[in-house]
Amino acid sequence: MSDSQVEGQSVPTQQRWDQKHLVGLQDLSTDEITTILDQAAEFKRLAEEGKTKLSALQGVVVANLFFEPSTRTRTSFSLAAKRLSADTIDFSSSGSSLVKGETFIDTAANIRAMGAQLVVVRHSTPGAPHLLARNVDVNVLNAGDGTHEHPTQALLDLFTIRENRGSLKGLTVTLVGDIRHSRVARSNIWGLKKLGANVIVCGPATLIPRNIEKLGVRVSHSLDDILEETDCINLLRIQFERQRGAYFPSIREYAHLFGMNGDRVRRAKDDVLILAPGPINRGVELTPEVADGEHSVILSQVTNGLLIRMACLYLLHQYNKTQSD
Amino acid sequence: MSDSQVEGQSVPTQQRWDQKHLVGLQDLSTDEITTILDQAAEFKRLAEEGKTKLSALQGVVVANLFFEPSTRTRTSFSLAAKRLSADTIDFSSSGSSLVKGETFIDTAANIRAMGAQLVVVRHSTPGAPHLLARNVDVNVLNAGDGTHEHPTQALLDLFTIRENRGSLKGLTVTLVGDIRHSRVARSNIWGLKKLGANVIVCGPATLIPRNIEKLGVRVSHSLDDILEETDCINLLRIQFERQRGAYFPSIREYAHLFGMNGDRVRRAKDDVLILAPGPINRGVELTPEVADGEHSVILSQVTNGLLIRMACLYLLHQYNKTQSD
Amino acid sequence: MSDSQVEGQSVPTQQRWDQKHLVGLQDLSTDEITTILDQAAEFKRLAEEGKTKLSALQGVVVANLFFEPSTRTRTSFSLAAKRLSADTIDFSSSGSSLVKGETFIDTAANIRAMGAQLVVVRHSTPGAPHLLARNVDVNVLNAGDGTHEHPTQALLDLFTIRENRGSLKGLTVTLVGDIRHSRVARSNIWGLKKLGANVIVCGPATLIPRNIEKLGVRVSHSLDDILEETDCINLLRIQFERQRGAYFPSIREYAHLFGMNGDRVRRAKDDVLILAPGPINRGVELTPEVADGEHSVILSQVTNGLLIRMACLYLLHQYNKTQSD
Numbered sequence: 003m004s005d006s007q008v009e010g011q012s013v014p015t016q017q018r019w020d021q022k023h024l025v026g027l028q029d030l031s032t033d034e035i036t037t038i039l040d041q042a043a044e045f046k047r048l049a050e051e052g053k054t055k056l057s058a059l060q061g062v063v064v065a066n067l068f069f070e071p072s073t074r075t076r077t078s079f080s081l082a083a084k085r086l087s088a089d090t091i092d093f094s095s096s097g098s099s100l101v102k103g104e105t106f107i108d109t110a111a112n113i114r115a116m117g118a119q120l121v122v123v124r125h126s127t128p129g130a131p132h133l134l135a136r137n138v139d140v141n142v143l144n145a146g147d148g149t150h151e152h153p154t155q156a157l158l159d160l161f162t163i164r165e166n167r168g169s170l171k172g173l174t175v176t177l178v179g180d181i182r183h184s185r186v187a188r189s190n191i192w193g194l195k196k197l198g199a200n201v202i203v204c205g206p207a208t209l210i211p212r213n214i215e216k217l218g219v220r221v222s223h224s225l226d227d228i229l230e231e232t233d234c235i236n237l238l239r240i241q242f243e244r245q246r247g248a249y250f251p252s253i254r255e256y257a258h259l260f261g262m263n264g265d266r267v268r269r270a271k272d273d274v275l276i277l278a279p280g281p282i283n284r285g286v287e288l289t290p291e292v293a294d295g296e297h298s299v300i301l302s303q304v305t306n307g308l309l310i311r312m313a314c315l316y317l318l319h320q321y322n323k324t325q326s327d
Numbered sequence: 328m329s330d331s332q333v334e335g336q337s338v339p340t341q342q343r344w345d346q347k348h349l350v351g352l353q354d355l356s357t358d359e360i361t362t363i364l365d366q367a368a369e370f371k372r373l374a375e376e377g378k379t380k381l382s383a384l385q386g387v388v389v390a391n392l393f394f395e396p397s398t399r400t401r402t403s404f405s406l407a408a409k410r411l412s413a414d415t416i417d418f419s420s421s422g423s424s425l426v427k428g429e430t431f432i433d434t435a436a437n438i439r440a441m442g443a444q445l446v447v448v449r450h451s452t453p454g455a456p457h458l459l460a461r462n463v464d465v466n467v468l469n470a471g472d473g474t475h476e477h478p479t480q481a482l483l484d485l486f487t488i489r490e491n492r493g494s495l496k497g498l499t500v501t502l503v504g505d506i507r508h509s510r511v512a513r514s515n516i517w518g519l520k521k522l523g524a525n526v527i528v529c530g531p532a533t534l535i536p537r538n539i540e541k542l543g544v545r546v547s548h549s550l551d552d553i554l555e556e557t558d559c560i561n562l563l564r565i566q567f568e569r570q571r572g573a574y575f576p577s578i579r580e581y582a583h584l585f586g587m588n589g590d591r592v593r594r595a596k597d598d599v600l601i602l603a604p605g606p607i608n609r610g611v612e613l614t615p616e617v618a619d620g621e622h623s624v625i626l627s628q629v630t631n632g633l634l635i636r637m638a639c640l641y642l643l644h645q646y647n648k649t650q651s652d
Numbered sequence: 653m654s655d656s657q658v659e660g661q662s663v664p665t666q667q668r669w670d671q672k673h674l675v676g677l678q679d680l681s682t683d684e685i686t687t688i689l690d691q692a693a694e695f696k697r698l699a700e701e702g703k704t705k706l707s708a709l710q711g712v713v714v715a716n717l718f719f720e721p722s723t724r725t726r727t728s729f730s731l732a733a734k735r736l737s738a739d740t741i742d743f744s745s746s747g748s749s750l751v752k753g754e755t756f757i758d759t760a761a762n763i764r765a766m767g768a769q770l771v772v773v774r775h776s777t778p779g780a781p782h783l784l785a786r787n788v789d790v791n792v793l794n795a796g797d798g799t800h801e802h803p804t805q806a807l808l809d810l811f812t813i814r815e816n817r818g819s820l821k822g823l824t825v826t827l828v829g830d831i832r833h834s835r836v837a838r839s840n841i842w843g844l845k846k847l848g849a850n851v852i853v854c855g856p857a858t859l860i861p862r863n864i865e866k867l868g869v870r871v872s873h874s875l876d877d878i879l880e881e882t883d884c885i886n887l888l889r890i891q892f893e894r895q896r897g898a899y900f901p902s903i904r905e906y907a908h909l910f911g912m913n914g915d916r917v918r919r920a921k922d923d924v925l926i927l928a929p930g931p932i933n934r935g936v937e938l939t940p941e942v943a944d945g946e947h948s949v950i951l952s953q954v955t956n957g958l959l960i961r962m963a964c965l966y967l968l969h970q971y972n973k974t975q976s977d
Contacts, residue, residue, distance in 0.1 A: 054386035054442070055414075061704035063731065074437065077416050081388065081441055084414040089705075089734040091727050108931065112724065115954035116731055117704070281433065304440035379711035379767070380739075399762065402741050406713065406766055409739040606758065629765035 019317040019324075023142040025131045026151035027192035035196055039161050041313035042306065049309075058316055059088035065118035067110060068145070069095045069125045074281070074304075075145050075154075079122045082311035091118060106130065110138045119322060120315055123147075141318040143311075149183050154314060155279055156189035158307040160197060162299050163234050165306070166275055171198035174231055176222075178260055179238035179287065180209045186279050187238055191217050202228050205260060225260050226269075234275040237262055237287040253286055262288040267297055275299055344642040344649075348467040350456045351476035352517035360521055364486050366638035367631065374634075383641055384413035390443035392435060393470070394420045394450045399605070399629075400470050400479070404447045407636035416443060431455065435463045444647060445640055448472075466643040468636075474508050479639060480604055481514030483632040485522060487624050488559050490631070491600055496523035499556055501547075503585055504563035504612065505534045511604050512563060516542050527553050530585060550585050551594075559600040562587055562612040578611055587613040592622055600624055669967040669974075673792040675781045676801035677842035685846055689811050691963035692956065699959075708966055709738035715768035717760060718795070719745045719775045724931070724954075725795050725804070729772045732961035741768060756780065760788045769972060770965055773797075791968040793961075799833050804964060805929055806839030808957040810847060812949050813884050815956070816925055821848035824881055826872075828910055829888035829937065830859045836929050837888055841867050852878050855910060875910050876919075884925040887912055887937040903936055912938040917947055925949055 019037060027035065048056065064083035066076050076092070083090045093113065110121060121140040123131050128150035135142040146152040164170055175194050181187045181203045194201045201219040203210055210221055222228045240256065262276060276288065276298045284290050293300060344362060352360065373381065389408035391401050401417070408415045418438065435446060446465045448456050453475035460467040471477040489495055500519050506512045506528045519526050526544040528535055535546055547553045565581065587601060601613065601623045609615050618625060669687060677685065698706065714733035716726050726742070733740045743763065760771060771790045773781050778800035785792040796802040814820055825844050831837045831853045844851045851869040853860055860871055872878045890906065912926060926938065926948045934940050943950060 052386070061702070061735075073418060077418070078441060081414065081416055085386075085442075089731065091731055093723060093727070105934065108934075111951060112930065112954050115951040116728060116958055117735075117955070280437065284430070284433075301436060301440040304437050305442070308441055377711070398743060402743070403766060406739065406741055410711075410767075605762065609755065609758075626761060626765040629762050630767070633766055 019320050022318065022321055023131070023135045023144075024153055024314050024318065025135060025142060025144045027153050027156055027189045027196070028151065030153075030192075030196070032196045035157070035160065035193055038157055038310065038313050038317065039164060041317060042157075042161055042309040043165075045309045045312045045316075046306075055085060055087065057087045059083065059086035059319055062086075062088045062120065062319060063116070063118040064088045064090050064120045064122065064315060065113045066090065066092045066094075066145075067113065067121055067123045068093070069106075069123075069130075070146070072124055072145070075124065076122075078304075078307050079143070079145060079311050079315075082308050082315055083120075085308075086312060086315060088120075088315070091116070107134070107137045110134050110140065114138050114140050120318055141322065143314055143318065146185055149185050149188070151189045151192075152185040153189050154307065154310050155186050156193045157314075158303055158310045159186075159190055159236060159277055159279070160193050161306045161310055162277060162303050163199075163275060164197075165302070166299060167233070169198075170194065172200070173233040174200045174202065175234040175236065176202040176204050176225075176228055176232045177236050177238060178204045178225060178262075180241060181205055181214065181238070182209045182211050183241055184238050190236060191219055195219075202232065204228060206256075225262075225266065229266055229270050232274065233271060234277060235262060235270070236277040236279075237282075239279055239281070240283060240286055257286050261286060262292045264289065264291045264295075267292055267295065273297075277303060280304070344645050347643065347646055348456070348460045348469075349478055349639050349643065350460060350467060350469045352478050352481055352514045352521070353476065355478075355521070357521045360482070360485065360518055363482055363635065363638050363642065364489060366642060367482075367486055367634040368490075370634045370637045370641075371631075380410060380412065382412045384408065384411035384644055387411075387413045387445065387644060388441070388443040389413045389415050389445045389447065389640060390438045391415065391417045391419075391470075392438065392446055392448045393418070394431075394448075394455075395471070397449055397470070400449065400632075401447075403629075403632045404468070404470060404479075404636050404640075407633050407640055408445075410633075411637060411640060413445075413640070416441070432459070432462050435459050435465065439463050439465050445643055466647065468639055468643065471510055474510050474513070476514045476517075477510040478514050478518075479632065479635050480511050481518045482639075483628055483635045484511075484515055484561060484602055484604070485518050486631045486635055487602060487628050488524075488600060489522075490627070491624060492558070494523075495519065497525070498558040499525045499527065500559040500561065501527040501529050501550075501553055501557045502561050502563060503529045503550060503587075505566060506530050506539065506563070507534045507536050508566055509563050515561060516544055520544075527557065529553060531581075550587075550591065554591055554595050557599065558596060559602060560587060560595070561602040561604075562607075564604055564606070565608060565611055582611050586611060587617045589614065589616045589620075592617055592620065595622075598622075602628060605629070669970050672968065672971055673781070673785045673794075674803055674964050674968065675785060675792060675794045677803050677806055677839045677846070678801065680803075680842075680846070682846045685807070685810065685843055688807055688960065688963050688967065689814060691967060692807075692811055692959040693815075695959045695962045695966075696956075705735060705737065707737045709733065709736035709969055712736075712738045712770065712969060713766070713768040714738045714740050714770045714772065714965060715763045716740065716742045716744075716795075717763065717771055717773045718743070719756075719773075719780075720796070722774055722795070725774065726772075728954075728957045729793070729795060729961050729965075732958050732965055733770075735958075736962060736965060738770070738965070741766070757784070757787050760784050760790065764788050764790050770968055791972065793964055793968065796835055799835050799838070801839045801842075802835040803839050803843075804957065804960050805836050806843045807964075808953055808960045809836075809840055809886060809927055809929070810843050811956045811960055812927060812953050813849075813925060814847075815952070816949060817883070819848075820844065822850070823883040824850045824852065825884045825886065826852040826854050826875075826878055826882045827886050827888060828854045828875060828912075830891060831855050831864065831888070832859045832861050833891055834888050840886060841869055845869075852882065854878060856906075875912075875916065879916055879920050882924060883921060884927060885912060885920070886927040886929075887932075889929055889931070890933060890936055907936050911936060912942045914939065914941045914945075917942055917945065920947075923947075927953060930954070
């Protein structure tokens with residue numbers, strides 16, 4: 003029984019890795035990004051052989067330190083840790099000692115003192131993971147810091163595109179929606195450029211930051227204009243909960259101008275890939291027909307997210323082992 | 328040390344099992360119900376030998392998807408999964424992505440994409456587990472859907488009676504209380520009839536659905552009338568939180584007419600079994616004297632609930648293995 | 653890979669242990685306290701060899717039953733259980749069956765019936781763990797009961813002092829702050845006296861109970877008066893959430909009179925140890941300079957807390973094994 007699921011299974015490929023933290027794609031080299039994607043591909047291969055429980059992080063403690071609500075990202079990191087046989091602890095902002103006035107750094111220092119080596123952090127303040135990395139001797143994995151970066155989300159997007167196309171080089175990838183407030187957009191831009199893709203950002207003028215062209219991207223305010231030249235479309239979530247101002251007239255108009263629907267898919271390239279970070283708003287960023295259609299790789303992104311997080315946890319742990327040798 | 332608790336312990340008895348889901352007892356054959364009870368008995372035997380940690384589900388992910396509050400059932404399923412070495416993830420309605428407008432099916436599809444094969448679902452809408460089973464390629468375990476079914480609760484009731492009496496055949500089992508709103512009653516009726524028991528439903532006229540006789544049960548509005556002929560009495564919980572109408576005059580009158588007390592136990596059969604799904608309201612459905620008395624098997628039910636849930640998770644996983652061979 | 657973290661690692665030292673429960677230090681002998689500290693030291697030694705995952709409690713279920721909010725203590729116990737390979741279940745007061753009117757004892761009896769042998773309990777009522785120990789056949793670990801005791805906190809304080817000084821014998825230890833409402837103070841007094849330390853309690857007259865001298869401690873209302881003769885200073889948390897009356901004029905005045913700051917550290921003994929149970933209020937009980945300074949062992953306390961809880965879980969489980977032999 004369970005002969006195909008071997009606890010104690012070791013990981014054959016040993017990638018070279020010199021980063022203590024994963025705080026953002028801006029800080030990573032092209033080689034480093036490729037190493038993470040390759041490691042995730044290795045975990046995918048092992049899973050396909052039925053090796054879903056690996057021993058690589060046995061005896062290691064992974065802490066989730068979430069100061070913003072999250073189910074998917076937190077669960078994905080937890081499950082990634084468990085598949086590597088780590089123990090996990092969860093600190094969320096509600097119900098924690100934070101209500102007793104403890105600072106962010108003190109909380110993290112305490113988690114460290116309890117034995118957590120790898121700390122996954124989400125915080126509404128841009129730069130919070132960097133602050134943590136400078137002040138506490140843990141490996142920090144940024145799970146989203148304000149509007150700054152969300153590196154594992156971008157990595158899973160890159161992985162999913164590469165898996166479908168072999169390479170990112172020369173592809174045109176369009177990010178659609180609220181570029182201004184999106185950490186997913188920011189991390190994607192860094193990663194896509196480093197892997198050789200052409201990037202278009204597309205959305206209402208109010209939702210695209212001035213001067214974003216300086217990052218090496220093109221700007222479009224019409225999805226229809228750039229539809230035919232695009233290889234991959236990444237439909238960012240309308241973050242109802244994060245937008246206090248009135249950046250666009252109505253949901254209906256947004257869906258009409260920037261939503262992906264069957265008609266637009268038919269006018270796009272034959273092999274266009276549709277991505278969305280989720281949770282999707284059906285009928286807003288995309289219609290159910292598109293979400294569930296043949297071009298959509300949305301559920302693959304979720305599956306790949308787990309593999310990317312396993313790869314990140316694994317590589318940071320390898321870094322520690324190299325240091326202590 | 329711990330030589331009697333062997334991780335990696337395999338499960339000797341291999342039952343034949345052809346169901347992908349466990350959505351209700353209405354859908355199961357007598358043989359299938361018996362297979363689950365036998366498998367649970369096998370797990371009980373192993374536990375008595377000290378084998379409380381088994382490897383059967385190592386590398387498998389079990390997800391709890393609870394859209395109604397629950398501690399006991401959720402904990403019982405989680406612990407059953409852990410005793411089989413599965414990894415577990417918890418999605419509850421508060422604090423999850425559901426607040427971000429994601430649909431029930433999308434949530435489940437995402438959980439599936441993260442690698443969960445076995446999904447335990449509780450939902451206030453009858454039929455929600457069936458909807459899930461039709462739309463997402465997971466094994467669904469119904470942990471209670473509205474007033475429809477709660478199969479593992481009924482299975483543990485059946486197991487507990489069989490364990491004490493050897494067989495259900497020919498026994499008279501009385502379900503007392505709010506039959507109208509009780510998924511526990513509904514699942515019990517299906518299961519008890521299939522295993523050959525005679526079933527009486529007993530409660531105020533307002534709490535017994537019209538035409539319930541069509542299910543092959545007798546109706547009584549007086550506990551005292553049927554007390555002497557009953558072998559097992561299952562005291563359903565008064566669901567204060569689920570009853571908006573005024574179905575009975577007062578708690579005190581309910582306890583007087585339908586509550587089990589020492590006097591009624593003394594007038595019942597010498598070997599009458601007292602069951603209650605819990606959490607019990609002491610002094611309402613039964614007095615403390617009865618709850619803690621020699622006829623009560625309430626805590627055995629809790630212990631058996633764990634074994635039944637282990638059996639259900641195990642058999643559905645076996646189904647998957649058979650399909651993939 | 654992971655060759656230094658051996659699941660299945662056994663624990664060499666076998667301590668003699670005859671207590672079923674850990675409810676308070678008042679009930680323990682000097683030898684028993686020393687046994688716990690020695691066992692924790694053994695776990696520390698194993699961790700330093702890289703043995704952070706031990707198999708001692710494989711197949712055992714540890715339940716957290718918390719009726720007061722807690723993150724640190726709960727997480728510390730959970731992690732201790734996981735490092736010993738136990739399965740864990742969490743019952744907290746919010747979202748549990750408790751809202752359905754179930755009693756404390758019924759909840760615990762149900763947890764027992766689900767297979768939990770070791771129950772960690774925190775409750776606002778002094779004596780709740782004793783009530784549990786008398787009524788349900790589990791091993792009770794008190795994680796704080798009202799203003800009564802918090803034994804594992806005191807044990808980790810003792811461990812930390814002993815680790816730094818070799819022995820408690822003859823040391824002068826001062827507990828500073830709200831002695832009246834502090835279960836940490838109460839447990840510390842019992843433990844410190846039993847291990848041969850001299851104890852001073854220091855705080856505003858309103859926060860020191862009458863007749864506390866009967867416990868064998870000295871009372872001081874001035875930190876400055878006793879600063880120079882003190883070997884270890886334990887700065888109790890100002891429990892803003894637990895003090896309804898106005899026991900002291902203001903936070904600022906408290907900090908001025910009883911807070912530890914750089915100036916006071918310089919006037920104290922050269923090797924004075926600064927302890928604090930945390931989470932600390934920086935600028936109240938102590939200044940950041942002191943919290944992060946060379947005399948502070950606050951983070952060691954957190955690390956040692958995990959080891960102490962491992963030791964307590966382990967020894968109570970050993971008790972069960974001895975009984976069943």
